[in-house]
Amino acid sequence: MEQNAYIKTAITDKIATITFYSAASNSFPSFLLDELTTAITQLNTKTEVTTVILQSEGTGAFCAGASFDELLAIQDKVTGKKFFSGFANVINAIRKSPKIFIGRIHGKTVGGGVGLAASCDYCFATAQASIKLSELAIGIGPFVIEPAVSRKIGKTAFTSMSLMAHEWKTASWAHQQGLYDEVYDSIERMDLEVTSFAKKISSYNPEALSEMKKIFWEGTAHWDVLLAERAEISGRLVLSDFTVRALNAFKNK
Known part of the structure; x- marks a missing residue:
């Protein structure tokens, strides 16, 4: 288990803030995905909380996606599906x-991190928050997060991101496509706006917010099954010789 990786939840009035961290550019080992899912689910019992801010620590990357070390350690399809189901569980919990x-979203985000951003109902970002779906470059694909990302930016933009697996898309591009709702030049300015927005949202009728959330996510009831099927695809492909070679090459850069 990676040392110094954690999930923290803080609640102030009606606003919960969930913060994740890992030393490897805020990438996710499986235990951290499980803890994030638990943290999200536990908030369902906090009826006073209506609004959740999802963030990561530091001023570098927002999220580097899946842990490469753990991907390399996968030895069979069952373990592979279980790992990728971690991202599926987080998306479904949200x-x-x-x-x-x-x-x-304070900085660059890759793969599963893009999926997290896409799963949020409203996203603030900085101009440094470039995005990339690098999965094809390592022999797999952004299968699990695709429904969440396509829901936000559409299939055409998702296709462009997926095939340009070595290229960063700017925060401005992500804003134009609808992944980010607002983009600011600095973390300080973004944080002022996040705080102000969260306070406004938390002042609204909780029942109305809950009913609106259902509308935002209409047509996704099948995702429990769909994302599990996608996790199985990723779990199979991660065992390929192509992926093992690619992961080792990336790791040894």
């Missing part, structure tokens, strides 16, 4: 939560 999720 989808099913009656709370409004606000993404605070």
Whole structure:
């Protein structure tokens, strides 16, 4: 288990803030994905909380996606599916939560991190928050997060991101496509706006917010099954010789 990786939840009035961290550019080992899912689900019992801010620590990357070390350690399809189901579980937990999720994307984000941003109901970002779906470059694909990302930016933009697996898309591009709702030049300015927005949202009728959340996510009831099927595809492909070679090459750069 990676040392110094954690999930923290803080609640002030009607606003919960979930913060994740790992030393490897805020990438996710499986235990951290499980803890994030638990943290999100536990907030469902906090009826006073209507609004959740999802953020990561530091001023570098927002999220580097899946842990490369753990990907390399996968030895069979069952373990592979279980690992990728971690991202599926987080996305589904946000989808099913009656709370409004606000993404605070302070820096670059890759793969599963893009999926997290896409799962939020409203996203703030900085101009440094470039995005990339690098999965094809390592022999797999952004299968699990695709429904969440396509829901936000559409299939055409998702196709462009997926095939340009070595290229960063700017925060401005992500804003134009609808992944980010607002983009600011600095973390300080973004944080002022996140705080102001969260306070406004948390002042609204909780029942109305919950009913709106259902509307935001209409047509996704099948995602429990769909994302599990996608996790199985990723779990199979991660065992390929292509992926093992690519992961080792990336790791040894």
